[in-house]
Amino acid sequence: MAGNRKLNSAKTARKDEFYTQLSDIEKELRHYKKHFQGKTVFCNCDDPFESNFFKYFVLNFNRLGLKKLIATCYTGSPIAGKQLSIFDILDGSTEENENKPYKAIVTTVYDKTGDGGVDMFDVAELFKSGENELTELEGDGDFRSPECMSFLDEADIVVTNPPFSLFREYVATLVEHKKSFILIGNQNAIKYKEIFPLLQNNEIWLGYGFQGNVAFFDSPYEDVAVSSQHKEGLIRVSGVMWFTNLDIKKRHEDMILVKRYNADDYVKYDNYDAIDVPKAADIPCDYAGKMGVPITFMTQFNPDQFELIGCSDVADSIPGVQILGQDWIDQYRAQGGTGHYTANMKSLGVSTPRHKIAFSRIIIRNKHPEAPKEG
């Protein structure tokens, strides 16, 4: 990957530079192969010669039966134009246009070099010969710029790891333009007021994901992971997921529920008629009422198995939730609680074994609960 990754302070503040490993892309995308036949794929946050998304699609172009692959990158990206290959390919490249963003448009991939297989050398040769196109963008490569938006209109499926800081707007743009997509995002996006309704309406869902929702990216930022979790040259980021609106097998598979309900193990909220289930694996198979589960439950959500009622972090998304009330706050304080809670808050509170707020809960209901055990 690129050597020079110096960032200006604005870029550092936005923290958008996380480059996805090819192996992670391969692991996720093998579940979507059937969707790509005859399609135009657009990677719109991807330096054609640095992004592993571009690499994945160009090297699997024929296997997936793609019609066209388009990749565009952003001026702001510290890796835009840093890779030598681009300067090898584009005549007249100078220091001046080094940071200019490019577009790559691929419609044919074959063994141009005649060495017996297709690799990135063939891709480079196909650009040089003009059979595919690699040219500077007119604008800055912002995914919202007119030229990138016209590529978006042409595309069937958008696949990338977009800037985390623009995730809301990014997804809204794709949904508005009725595009299929497979994207990497942070798990906190689940509780964004712009994203949760899309999950609730079955317009988007989560993909297969990273082990333990932890991803390792190539990045210019410092890795703060403890040494046992550190991977040389990579940065560890927790809470990373794939978001998609393409159908995958996993989302039709029921979660296996092994626990049974009993009133001692499952506490009810004080201000809402639902039980709190702090670990999704503990969802009781025989509870017919409402349950509050952590947001990571969404990685196992099957809309045929569960109804998605609301999210405690999305204002007014849970019908019927009451304010905590002054009594609750007084008892919480009497127990030494120091959180900035007020009587008017509608966070979900429990009082057993002590008063506390159950944070970031998704409220669900099992559509087909098992019959409770007799006695």
Ligand SMILES: C[S@@+](CC[C@H](N)C(=O)[O-])C[C@H]1O[C@@H](n2cnc3c(N)ncnc32)[C@H](O)[C@@H]1O
């Ligand atoms: C999380 S990184 C991922 C890069 C690449 N897609 C990958 O997975 O390796 C997001 C990239 O989007 C770029 N970016 C930031 N703002 C953008 C914008 N408005 N339009 C397009 N790309 C943008 C960043 O510079 C960064 O390189």
